[in-house]
Structure formats: structure tokens, C-alpha cells
Amino acid sequence: MIWDKYIFEDTFFEYKVQHQVFDDKENPVKNYWELLAKNPHAERIPFLLSASAANYIAQLNGEIKSLPDVLGNTFFPIESFKLDLISSNVEDSSKHKIGITFYTPELLLIDILDNKYLLSKNTSGENFETFMFAFHPQVAIANYSTL
Known part of the structure; x- marks a missing residue:
């Protein structure tokens, strides 16, 4: 879906920015898990990436329309979300994996x-x-x- 693509692109761009902030200038690493091992403060990156996804989540207007009920009504209420960074690499976008957990009321x-x-x-x-x-x-x- 185009919505997924935009979230992917924006979170990957933001990841590259945040990676630079938390990386060691003298001994840089390329992927998230190496960065996390060297700098425990990098655990804040998933939260920081959430801001990149927030505008797209807001476009849903509190409903996931792609999960219909048994009658075909396309609504599923959501009130919040959490973004998880599964993996990423500053040089290889194919290794950028995120998960979004939606919470209902x-x-x-x-x-x-x-x-x-x-x-x-x-x-x-x-x-x-x-x-x-x-x-x-x-x-x-x-x-x-x-x-």
C-alpha cells in the first residue's frame, strides 16, 4: 500500500538522521543492533521514529479501514500506536524493518x-x-x- 511505503520511507530517512546522532564519529557502525550495543541511549530511536509515522497514523482518523468485520463494515477503532524498530542499516534500506502496534479503546x-x-x-x-x-x-x- 502507498500508505505503508510513505511510512517506510519517512521512518528510514529519520532513522539515518538519528543514527548519526547516536553513532560514534571515530568508530561508526552501520546497523541498529551494533549501534544499540555501543550506545544504550540509542534505545530512544524507535520513539523518535514514531514522530515520522504520527502524521500518517492521524490520516486513519481513529479507524483501521482495512480490517472489515464479518458484515463487511470497514472499521476497527484505534486510539494509540507504538512503533517498534526491528532492524535497520544506514546504507541498505532493504534492512529497515519496523512494526506498528495499534491499540483500540x-x-x-x-x-x-x-x-x-x-x-x-x-x-x-x-x-x-x-x-x-x-x-x-x-x-x-x-x-x-x-x-
């Missing part, structure tokens, strides 16, 4: 039926407007409470 997991989550945006009360979302290989539950 609190949702109520009512049940799991036939490999689908039955969810509600309402988390309390007696009546729940629900939606059903099929299991997806790139979707995981990050926090679960049994109350």
Missing part, C-alpha cells in the same frame, strides 16, 4: 464463536451493540482482564 470480549471475536464497544450495562471480527494473523489481544 477498551472493547468487551463477549465470546469467541467459530473463530470469530464477538465484541462490543460498550463495556458495561445490560444491552450491548456488538460486532463480530474474524481471527486475523496480524491481530492480537494485548490486554485481557476477567474483571
Whole structure:
């Protein structure tokens, strides 16, 4: 997707800038893991790269439209994100790998039926407007409470 390409390009550009800031001028390294081993402060780079992705995330207007529910409605609410830098190399963009974790507002997991989550945006009360979302290989539950 073009959206993914823009995030990739902007975070790679920002990575190269930040790499220079944290690298040793006398004994430079090329990849993120070497940099992290030499300078523990380089662990801040993923947070700094987040600013490069923030404008693109804002374009989503709080919804991931590429994950439809079982009825084909293309919405999945998000309220925040975290960018992870998996690897990168200042000279080789093919080694630049990031991951973006999106967090939804609190949702109520009512049940799991036939490999689908039955969810509600309402988390309390007696009546729940629900939606059903099929299991997806790139979707995981990050926090679960049994109350």
C-alpha cells in the first residue's frame, strides 16, 4: 500500500538522521543492533521514529479501514500506536524493518464463536451493540482482564 511505503520511507530517512546522532564519529557502525550495543541511549530511536509515522497514523482518523468485520463494515477503532524498530542499516534500506502496534479503546470480549471475536464497544450495562471480527494473523489481544 502507498500508505505503508510513505511510512517506510519517512521512518528510514529519520532513522539515518538519528543514527548519526547516536553513532560514534571515530568508530561508526552501520546497523541498529551494533549501534544499540555501543550506545544504550540509542534505545530512544524507535520513539523518535514514531514522530515520522504520527502524521500518517492521524490520516486513519481513529479507524483501521482495512480490517472489515464479518458484515463487511470497514472499521476497527484505534486510539494509540507504538512503533517498534526491528532492524535497520544506514546504507541498505532493504534492512529497515519496523512494526506498528495499534491499540483500540477498551472493547468487551463477549465470546469467541467459530473463530470469530464477538465484541462490543460498550463495556458495561445490560444491552450491548456488538460486532463480530474474524481471527486475523496480524491481530492480537494485548490486554485481557476477567474483571
